[in-house]
Amino acid sequence: MSEHTASSPTNDEVDSSPDFLSCPPIFVLPTHLSLESLHEIEEDLVKRNARLTYDISEARLILGKIGQEKRAALELRSRGVWTEPISKYEPPTKRRRVEAQEPVKSARQDDIIDLSTETEDEEDGMRSRHGPSRHLNRPKPPSASASTPHPSIASSDQSDVISVVKLDWLNQCLQAQELLSIEPYLVYLARQIPSPAKPQPNQPTKTTTKSADILQRAKQDAVLQPPPPPPTHNHHSRTHTTHQPPPLPQTTTSEHDEVVSPHSPPPWVKNNIIYACLRSTPLHPPNEDFINQLLKIRHIRELTLDEIGVRAYSTSIAAIAAYPHEIRRSSEILSLPGCDTKIANLFHEYQHSANHTLATANELDISPSLQTLHTFTNIWGVGTKTARDFHYNHNWTTLDDIIEHGWPTLSRVQQIGLKYYDEFLQGIPRPETSHIAAIVTKHANRVRPDAGTPIQCAIVGGYRRGKPLCGDVDLILTHRDEHITKNLVVDVVASLESEGWITHTLVLHLMHSQRDQQTLPYRASDDSTAPGKNFDTLDKALVVWQDPHFDDSDHHHHHSHADTDSEEEKTRQKRKRNPNIHHRVDIIVSPWRTVGCAVLGWTGDKTFERDLRRYVKKTHGWKFDSSGVRERTTGGQVVDLEAGGETWEERERLVMQGLGLGWRDPEERCTR
DNA sequence: GGGCTGTACTG
DNA sequence: CAGTAC
DNA sequence: GCCC
Numbered sequence: 001m002s003e004h005t006a007s008s009p010t011n012d013e014v015d016s017s018p019d020f021l022s023c024p025p026i027f028v029l030p031t032h033l034s035l036e037s038l039h040e041i042e043e044d045l046v047k048r049n050a051r052l053t054y055d056i057s058e059a060r061l062i063l064g065k066i067g068q069e070k071r072a073a074l075e076l077r078s079r080g081v082w083t084e085p086i087s088k089y090e091p092p093t094k095r096r097r098v099e100a101q102e103p104v105k106s107a108r109q110d111d112i113i114d115l116s117t118e119t120e121d122e123e124d125g126m127r128s129r130h131g132p133s134r135h136l137n138r139p140k141p142p143s144a145s146a147s148t149p150h151p152s153i154a155s156s157d158q159s160d161v162i163s164v165v166k167l168d169w170l171n172q173c174l175q176a177q178e179l180l181s182i183e184p185y186l187v188y189l190a191r192q193i194p195s196p197a198k199p200q201p202n203q204p205t206k207t208t209t210k211s212a213d214i215l216q217r218a219k220q221d222a223v224l225q226p227p228p229p230p231p232t233h234n235h236h237s238r239t240h241t242t243h244q245p246p247p248l249p250q251t252t253t254s255e256h257d258e259v260v261s262p263h264s265p266p267p268w269v270k271n272n273i274i275y276a277c278l279r280s281t282p283l284h285p286p287n288e289d290f291i292n293q294l295l296k297i298r299h300i301r302e303l304t305l306d307e308i309g310v311r312a313y314s315t316s317i318a319a320i321a322a323y324p325h326e327i328r329r330s331s332e333i334l335s336l337p338g339c340d341t342k343i344a345n346l347f348h349e350y351q352h353s354a355n356h357t358l359a360t361a362n363e364l365d366i367s368p369s370l371q372t373l374h375t376f377t378n379i380w381g382v383g384t385k386t387a388r389d390f391h392y393n394h395n396w397t398t399l400d401d402i403i404e405h406g407w408p409t410l411s412r413v414q415q416i417g418l419k420y421y422d423e424f425l426q427g428i429p430r431p432e433t434s435h436i437a438a439i440v441t442k443h444a445n446r447v448r449p450d451a452g453t454p455i456q457c458a459i460v461g462g463y464r465r466g467k468p469l470c471g472d473v474d475l476i477l478t479h480r481d482e483h484i485t486k487n488l489v490v491d492v493v494a495s496l497e498s499e500g501w502i503t504h505t506l507v508l509h510l511m512h513s514q515r516d517q518q519t520l521p522y523r524a525s526d527d528s529t530a531p532g533k534n535f536d537t538l539d540k541a542l543v544v545w546q547d548p549h550f551d552d553s554d555h556h557h558h559h560s561h562a563d564t565d566s567e568e569e570k571t572r573q574k575r576k577r578n579p580n581i582h583h584r585v586d587i588i589v590s591p592w593r594t595v596g597c598a599v600l601g602w603t604g605d606k607t608f609e610r611d612l613r614r615y616v617k618k619t620h621g622w623k624f625d626s627s628g629v630r631e632r633t634t635g636g637q638v639v640d641l642e643a644g645g646e647t648w649e650e651r652e653r654l655v656m657q658g659l660g661l662g663w664r665d666p667e668e669r670c671t672r
Numbered sequence: 673g674g675g676c677t678g679t680a681c682t683g
Numbered sequence: 684c685a686g687t688a689c
Numbered sequence: 690g691c692c693c
Contacts, residue, residue: 316690477693
């Protein structure tokens with residue numbers, strides 16, 4: 001039917017040929033496609049009766065902007081579809097029966113392992129030798145056998161044979177206005193196999209989105225949506241200052257697409273507030289599931305040394321985390337500062353994927369090398385560089401490998417980090433955190449008996465943001481008298497060490513801003529508390545904490561000599577291992593003068609802190625850090641914003657107001 | 673096309 | 684200086 | 690990857 005219409009290229013029929021109805025269910029890989037082109041392609045297909053599906057597991061024909069067999073296998077696998085390559089010329093029906101009956105068998109097992117090994121290769125892009133199978137003949141030019149569709153396109157519908165085909169096939173079909181053989185465009189011909197390890201969350205196959213269905217949605221959306229842009233100019237114009245509706249041609253909505261009115265954008269969206277420190281960001285935002293996917297991608301960026309990627313994802317994540325509605329359309333994403341088509345695309349994928357995951361994010365769980373790197377960077381003192389060195393230069397893949405082959409080469413803190421690997425990864429419950437804070441405070445006051453008023457302790461970090469479990473304990477000790485806080489860290493640590501609370505000191509920071517204050521002229525200060533004191537010492541100790549008390553009850557040990565008992569008791573307790581868990585504790589000491597800055601700087605979440613510094617730089621030309629605010633010019637004059645604050649909470653508030661942030665509760669700084 | 677937080681310790 | 688941590 |  002396609003041929004006869006070819007003569008009149010301007011009428012409507014041309015537009016809807018060829019007809020893809022005879023093709024098996026089609027899935028379009030979003031990889032390397034903008035949201036716009038993806039939608040365009042999907043629309044093209046739907047218009048021509050294609051059986052488009054958003055559930056890749058039911059697709060038999062997969063179109064994608066990819067050219068390599070290996071890549072194709074990876075794309076499928078990261079979407080939960082495990083495959084093995086088959087020869088193009090092997091009759092696909094034969095093996096299927098065998099497959100269905102045999103569970104997971106010997107020869108196949110090998111294939112699976114091979115496949116997972118490959119992911120590794122894919123990651124670093126370094127070793128790229130063996131593909132899933134040998135390449136067969138390279139595609140011949142489309143003209144050769146083009147006129148009749150490959151029989152397998154139509155018939156393989158039911159089977160477990162999957163064809164991954166270059167997107168170009170579609171373009172050529174549209175141009176020729178007839179179905180062309182997929183064979184010259186075939187990237188990967190595969191058979192679906194059961195996934196090896198994890199039980200694939202077998203989706204109830206719900207989403208065979210019929211063409212009519214989609215068309216309806218598209219129309220519905222077209223009505224709902226503000227006027228779509230003329231199809232000619234495809235670059236989206238983000239005029240943020242005048243908050244125009246997102247100009248994305250929207251073709252699909254969520255599963256239950258009742259007629260929904262668009263969310264009214266929160267003020268920070270309307271005003272295009274790009275700094276996370278100016279927004280309220282709760283610990284559990286409405287789009288947390290999607291954010292968790294993005295966090296995984298960000299983590300992959302970390303592990304692969306893509307710092308800028310990390311930055312970009314952090315920005316996007318922070319914006320989405322601040323968004324107070326459950327997102328229904330990818331166009332909503334486009335309206336958020338720090339989010340553009342990349343993230344909107346990912347949301348589209350997230351929304352339409354059967355399991356609500358992202359292929360890229362899944363690689364973190366699938367890829368052996370990423371998992372190894374992940375394991376290694378979780379060692380305190382081992383960052384991304386060292387982790388990669390361990391893995392790629394030493395070929396270590398487990399912690400035991402490091403211990404066995406590299407122990408003497410490790411730095412002291414890395415050895416400690418390795419020794420308490422599991423314990424440091426345990427979250428610390430809030431009651432335990434406050435208990436630790438109380439003990440530290442007690443010791444602080446014990447080593448400053450003449451302080452007059454007690455030394456105060458602020459629990460900051462994740463605890464202050466409201467997390468039920470914290471990765472470490474962050475404490476700020478302060479006192480109005482600068483003589484009291486001077487050298488306080490050292491004395492507190494020593495005291496805690498002597499009582500057994502601190503087992504190791506990972507690092508001591510004794511940050512003397514002596515030189516800063518030396519070089520700069522004294523500010524005619526209204527309240528210079530201690531004119532003689534030239535340094536503000538914001539000192540900190542990063543330590544390993546363990547409760548020294550434990551139950552060593554050994555009930556059948558009965559002493560015959562009462563007088564030696566206590567002595568015996570002690571030595572025996574020393575010999576017996578303390579089973580209490582080790583924790584990471586940061587003890588920071590701040591002079592009163594800048595305690596507001598310290599508290600603000602340490603309550604954080606990383607993106608909040610970064611954006612805070614960027615904002616302060618941009619708007620005031622100041623330099624913020626947890627030991628104060630300075631001018632960037634003129635040798636760094638101190639800017640005192642917290643003078644007169646009577647409590648550390650009040651001083652933090654003064655700093656925030658002075659910086660132009662207004663007030664934001666700590667629980668609203670969870671930018672991730 | 674340039675910028676992306678800012679700082680100190682360790683080895 | 685590179686690497687790490689906060 | 691996104692903003693200015």
